[in-house]
Amino acid sequence: SWIVLVPTGIIMMWGAELGGGAFVRFCKNIHGLATIIFAVSVLPMLIAWTKRMLPTIYDIRWMLIVGGYLSKVKRPVPAGKFNAGQKAWYWVAIPGGIVMILTGAAMFFLDFKTPDVATWLGVPQIEVLRASALIHNVLGIVCAVFFLVHIYMAAIAIHGAIWSMVTGYKEEEEVYVLHHYWYQELISKNKIPVSEYEKTYAKLK
Known part of the structure; x- marks a missing residue:
């Protein structure tokens, strides 16, 4: 629509x-x-x-690092199932x-x-x-403006993001890095096993 x-x-x-x-x-x-x-x-x-x-404290940390998108180093970022940018889009839309x-x-x-x-x-x-x-x-x-940014992020900036909207599935590494707190929540609820990515990336503090 x-x-x-x-x-x-x-x-x-x-x-x-x-x-x-x-x-x-x-x-x-x-x-x-x-x-x-x-x-x-x-x-x-x-x-x-x-x-x-609903806003959380770690959303502020996400905004301070712009979701890690400007960093050349790939590391987990402070975000739940939805990051601060997605939350902002939700409250506007x-x-x-x-x-x-x-x-x-x-x-x-x-x-x-x-x-x-x-x-x-x-x-x-x-x-x-x-x-x-x-x-x-x-x-x-x-x-x-928010809609155009959303389209850019989905279609260009994040590899495979648009297909996750279509299929309902995301690559495990993408969830681990871009929605790290949600990933940890899934582990704590025994919905997924502890990932090998725990050995690959530095732990998010």
């Missing part, structure tokens, strides 16, 4: 500069359809991931996405042919529309 939402949203933001017309209206329509797909997926993601996405859904719905459904539902909030309807447009566009730009 995001692959559709991001470019169509950008086209809609600059629709007037692009000349408007049938193409921009088409983008608006498929943007709405992609929003429905995203909205349906939000609740399962909230249930499945929120607990794992999911709670931020819910706000995007609500503000987008306000812009899509509120018009001056229907009763002024904004009076329920004690503010003029035009002010609700203005606030919705501002919040939606600002959040949209932030989401677009």
